[in-house]
Every structure is written in C-alpha cells, then in structure tokens.
Amino acid sequence: MIRLTLFFVLILLSCSSEGEDPMPMDNTLPVFSMESITVDEGNQDKSIFVSLRLSKSWTKPVSVVLKSVDGTAVAGEDFEAVRDEVIEFAVGSRQENLRINLLADEQWEEDEAFTVEIVSISEATASNNTVSIIIENDDILGQFDLPGGYSTPDEYVGMNLIWRDEFDGTELDQSKWTYEIGNGASGWGNNELQYYTSENTIMYEGNLVIQARDEFFAGFNYTSSRIITENKFEFTHGRVDIRAVLPEGQGIWPAFWMLGENIRSVGWPRCGEIDIMEIVGHEPGKLHGTVHYSDPNGNRIMAGHSISLPNNAKFSSAYHVFSIVWEEDSIKWFLDDQQFHSVSRQSVGNQNPYPFNDPFFFIFNTAVGGNWPGSPDSTTSFPQNMIIDYIRVFQED
Secondary structure, X not given: OHHHHHHHHHHHHHHHHOOOOOOOOOOXXXXXXXXXXXXXXXXXXXXXXXXXXXXXXXXXXXXXXXXXXXXXXOEOOOEOOOOOEEEEEOOXXXXXXXXXXXOOOOOOXXXXXXXXXXXXXXXXXXXXXXEEEEEEOOOOOOOOOOOOEOOOOOOOOOEEEEEEEOOOOOOOOOOOOEEOOEOOOOHHHHHOOEEEOOOOEEEXXXXXXXXXXXXXXXXXXXXXXXXXXXXXXXXXXXXXXXXXXXXXXXXXXXXXXXXXXXXXXXXXXXXXXXXXXXXXXXXXOXXXXXXXXXXXXXXXXXXXXXXXXXXXXOOOOOEEEEEEEEEOOXXXXXXXXXXXXXXXXXXXXXXOOOOOOOOEEEEEEEEEOOOOOOOOOOOOOOOEEEEEXXXXXXXXX
16 A cells, blocks of 8 residues: 555656756846945045945846046046946845045035946946936025125224224114015016025024025026115215125126115106116126216116226135215225225216106125126026125214
C-alpha cells in the first residue's frame, strides 16, 4: 500500500511539472529617478543633497552624469555650479545622493530656483530628466545694508524746523502720512505697472524703506508703496531736506515730489507739481528736478534740469540729500547743498498761472514701469529699495 501511494505521488509530481518553463529572468534596465527639493536659504553656506534612486538593483554599475542649470537662482551667487558630475551606482546599489553647495546671504529676496538635469546615463533609463531645486528666502524682510553718505544739519540760522519725520518708530506715522493703495487711473496716469500696498513700507534702524517687488498681486505683476501728506501736512515756502539712498534698474522710478493742495478742485496740472527728486533706474546716477504747471488753457508745461554724479557713481551706493529752497516766486534745487536748477515766476512766464505760491503736500513713491522709465527687463533685479533717513521742513523766522 505504501509503494502504491508513493507511485501515485510521483506521477502527480511529474504531471504538475511537465511543460512548465523555468522562472523567467527580468532583463529590463532599472529606472533612475531624482527628487525635487525645497530648502531654506539660511544665513550660512551649506550643503544639500538631492536623492537619486534606482527602481531595482542591477548586475552592472549604473552611471549618471548630471549638471545644474541656472534659473532665478544663479550659479556663483546662490549655489555652486554642478558641472558634469558623475554619479556611480555600484552593482546591487539602489540609492545615491548628489551634493550641492548653497551660498547664503542676509538680504531679503524672492524665492529662487534652479534645475538639475541629466547629461547622460548608462545601464538605466530615466523617469525624469530634470528636477527643480527651490531656495526659499528665510531672511528678515527688513534687513538692509546702510551705506555712509552726505547729511545736512537739523537747524539753519534764521530758520525754524516746522515739520520733520526721522522715521524712528516701528511703524509709519499715520498722523503724518496716508497710504495710497492700488494702481490709480491708467497706472496713475503714466501706465505704471505696480500695485501700491501698505505692506511694501518697512521701518529699519531709523529709516523708512519703500520696497518695489516682483510679485503678482491684485492682477498686477509688481508691488510697491506710495505715501502722501495730503490733509495732514501742507505748507507754502521753506527749505526741504530729504536724505535717502535710491533704487536702480531698468523700469524703476523713485520720486520725492509735491502737488498743490487744491488738486481736487482745479485738477492737474493747474494745481502745480514740484519734483524734488526723480530718477529713472536705467540712469542710476542722474537726478532730475522739475516743475509742472499749465498755460491759461490748462495745457501742461514743464521746466526741468538734471545733474549727474561724478565718476559714474550711483545714487544707490550712498546717502545723498535732495533739497529745495522754495521762496516767494522762486524755487531752487540742491543736491548735497550744491544748486543745480531754479525756476521763477519770470521764467515760468507772466502770461501763465503761477501755482507755486500756494500750499503743497508731499508724495513719496517708487513706481515700476511707466511711460518714462519703460518696463523692467531681464537686467532688473528685485527687490529694489528706496531708503529714506529723514525729511525736514524749515521756514524763515
């Protein structure tokens, strides 16, 4: 009986294995993959690691050649370039890492990114040829380099200091200033591209910073700030000193200027406009001082003059003081106490209305784009900062 049972078992085993092939071998190449990563920039140089994987171990070494490609993050400024880096997976290995060195700074900037791409690969296929490395800015928004530069006294013989803002608080003094929000009518009449917000003003170590940023907000591609003293401080005649460091770059348009307080009733240009300081950012060392007014029919007339810093210097490199001495029937413009422009009732033309003996208010802003400066381009860096140390107004005793 035992022999018979064994006989049937052997028959069954023989039948069950008859006609079956051996277990097939998997000869398909492993799949190589990389992972995109997001990292904080930090305030010190550091290394990050991009994870590299094979879908399975392999019987031969796998070789991958990788390189970095600049994006908004640039090799040499934000990270050390990866140039044809060879990564070898040993036989049986499935995990390797690509080391990349990040270069830190303490200046606020937008988040940036670059890519890592496959140059060549052997003994594997690739599931993705490119991955992104995103560097998130973690610097404090209000950290800025404050250079030296020119300054003026806080008193003059025969004059009284009647109004000032030294920007020493932690917030903008809204008993003196009002934020103007939005893009105005037709880009504030100049086809400007920014949306003004209150978030773009920063108080930093006794300075007011108006920051223009490359960011999408409320349907616009840029943001900045614009503040005015209308209905809070308006005056007629005196000396104005404004100490500041200016932004630069194609499409950047900072200004310290004044409008007649009757603009709501008579309109512009009949109200008059006094531009204490304007620059267009593609000419970062050239200052413009101008008045705008009208003929009897309300047509705009302007009278301006410019001055350039010596030796190709830029207003972004140091503090300068922008001043006017505004008197009955005349206005004089000064850069660091050196006069460079003047207008008078006579030069304006006695046939034209002269609005410059009436009260005016201040406007500080940095525009992005517009009819005069043009639009930003690939050469324009953001953010751009207008740093204002003080504004002081003096009148004769």
